[in-house]
Amino acid sequence: MDVSERRACRALGQHRSTQRKVPRGRDDEAALTADLVALAETYGRYGYRKISALLKAAGWLVNDKRVDPSTGSG
Template identity: 50%
Template sequence: MVSPARKRAAASELQEKFEVSQRRACSTVDQPRSSQRYAAKPRDDESQLLKRMLELVGQHCRYGYRRITALLRAEGWQVNHKRVYRLWRKEGLKVPQKERKRRRLGVS
């Protein structure tokens, strides 16, 4: 399964490389032309949300994106868990594995 963004890039590359029409390039990669012309509009508060999200991750390193979403909602952000997950993946965030307890050395 290829995302529309990747199909958009492939169709653009076909147009440039082989000098074909947008109609032919889109039909080749099975991309609707309306999707080809679509330009994503970034949200106004995206940078502020990302900044606050990274602050929360810094404070609570063991929290995942679901709990970070809950904290953001508690603070009053109108945020969807899918949006937080998209930003989470974009930033390359992961919850670190729990370290095992080390056994004490010495006489048992």
């Protein structure tokens, strides 16, 4: 396609800086997700803050926002 980055981003309504960096995922994403799901199944009534505290106690370096389902991640 012979469309400039500037024109394509303007047509899609995206900022041009979103096209410059490739998103990086974690190497241990599957293990973190498995641990998070296991804790959520075991402690069904715990909220995201308590689950993230349990993950931190287990040695994970995780932010509360990553565990919170309302933020769209985790």
